[in-house]
Amino acid sequence: MYVNISLDGTAEYTAQYNARGMEGTHTESLVSRLATIRDRLEAGMDRREFLRTLVTGGYALGVAQFLGVDDFLAADDGEVPIVTALVRPDPEDPWSLEERTRTVPATWYASVTKAFELNELLARTAFTGYLGSAVVPGSYERGTASVSVGVSSSFDSIRETFDRLVDGVSLDVETITDIDEIEDGYDGFEPRFVDSVSSAEIPSGVACETPGSIATLGPVMYDPNTRQEFFVTAEHAFGAGADPTTDRLSLPVAGAETVELGSVEYAHPVEDIVAVAPGNRYRPSNTIDTPTPARIRGQFTRLGLADLIARDETLEKVGAVTGHTTGTIQGIDAVTCFTDEFCRRGQIRWGGEMDLTDGDSGSVSYHADPESDDRDVLVAGFNNARTWWPGQSYVWGVGAYRLTDVYGYYF
Template sequence: MEGLVNRLATLRERLEPGMDRREFLRTLATGGYAVGLAHFLGVEDFLAADDGEVPVVTALVREDPDDPSSLVERTRSVPAEWYAAVEKALELNELMARVAFTGYLGSAVVPGEYSSGAASVSVGISTEGQSIPEMIEEFAGEVSIDTERIIRVESIDDDPGFAEPRAVDDLSGGDAPSGFVCETPSSMATLAPALYHPEADGPFFVTAEHAFKGTSNPEGDLLRLPTESGETFDLGNVAHVHPVEDIVAAEPSGQVRPSSRIAGRSSVRVRGQYTRFGLADLIARGEELEKVGALTGHTVGQIQGIDAVTCFTDDFCRRGQIRWGGEMDLTDGDSGSVSFHPDPAGEEDDVLVAGFNNARTWWPGQSYVWGVSAYKLTDEYGYHF
């Protein structure tokens, strides 16, 4: 592993944004690498650089808002120097997760502003853990590593206090908008927007897997939707369970339909989702994310890290996570909601999903909401909004 790390670091230093294909291939050849390694290194887009810029895919967006299968890629040109820094930070973050050195509890990539041409990696280490291994620091090069010591504490139950869950008040159209409370056999959560899969006949109802307490596998369990009038509708039975990503997908029973609407202070329409570099772009431009939870309602907060690895809570690590906002932006009952941002090229009420909200920090020294990114679900399972 250490030999590969050193070779990649050496090659990276010899690659320059804007170099033409001949120069690039010559650099690979003289370094003894196969051309196919270009994809692993994340430098293919270097070859398309023009005037110091690189095109990146920032979102998957429905060309026809009413047709979830009409997804198209949206691109944006970003500074090549910044792109290279973010790619290197992503590689470094992946290396840390693979090595999983003693005391490693998680990490996240934090892109800088475009003008900085930089990115860093935030790393959480237990108080009993060692320092960052020398080989990782050597591979990091100019990527800054921000280390935080974390005191391990047991998970706590949030106390929503006087807050009452937001129950849907109007199902006259037959669609169940997200942002309202849904019920499992043992608990409650927030209903997410409709989630699609190319091999499924229609959309799924989705919420947090951990809301199905007391069962090792909630497949087949019923998901229900209470209303303000006291009536409760059956949404459907859980068909797909993804405990590591902390989501379940339920097939509609036919009483009501999944909706791409999020009901907050106003109703917004999900038009698609952000990619990994779409989230990096939002951070670089200082943009914020929003969410609508069944308990805390509508909140807004800064993105704190992308492509995060979270190993705080279980005997496994969760990857492809997003960190945003603060610990006050989520409480019990909000899990299953989504983080989103206005679609800059859509209609006034169009939004793009960033990811699911599954939990918040409860350990001292850090404050954010975390959950699985939308792009991770697409890459891993094919789901999309």
């Protein structure tokens, strides 16, 4: 079942928990104090008064900056600047990144940041029956956000836990069934191979081959720490797991022999990606193989994805099997615990289950860059799996911002 926890930008809450196998309570004082401070800000508190509130409340200015509340001090009344994307001002220089900002309503910002905090709290406590959760920002006009929570057990058995977690916040329950039965991929699709390898740069969105299966080749992924450029695809395409000591990635070519792209340098099974070091002959590209080739200029931040949802924008992808599809964003900063013993953080939910099938994993979701020409796009994240149970329909995969936060990688 799913539980929707609605946040309207004004509700305060005290967070308590029921950990796996242990009931108990633990007041999240930082979360509740943050909620109170943000509520008072959006109600029109003077900035000097706000600074005094921080000091008397025990906050250091460094903590205030970490929490993002300094944004309120830098903006006009009622508005907040947020960083929406990391973009290369010079497309030919992969190491030149700059932040792109946008001004948003303070009430919306307060609601969304509360939702992020509550979602993180739910993921940390991981009560019995918890399958995952996701943040769903509302429109700028409404200034709201919600947290969608998936549970496997009867809601009645954990209602008391939820009441403690979200004191004063309404719940909307939706039941899901047959979550343990994974369906096969759709029949009738043929992988899309590259026509030739006349160029040394290999575009993304085409089929690549692991020792065990076909996947979709992602765009070039940059590691600023080592100044390396990687081929990238889904880690689960290597079956039992990618082995950096032996596994290699290849490229099937239509009507020709398969060529080798490189060897696995890093395997990240939780995020479900592999970084493949190019061999001597071919290198990864920042273009996506579409009828009108798209060039990747950068990537969205977590708040940038929230901004897309608030403006009712969509995401696109090009998979090696299902090709080009478009769909709405259903949730961000998601935690998914459906398929493994561990949970995956920083996930994006978008589109529908028909937007992904076997062989599409490793593709990226993206959106047109509104400040560049028609062929420039920004990456949202990877596509690694889809729902297979009744009542829910979306694709999920790790957000690009999560890879940057954890490993420093970017697109």
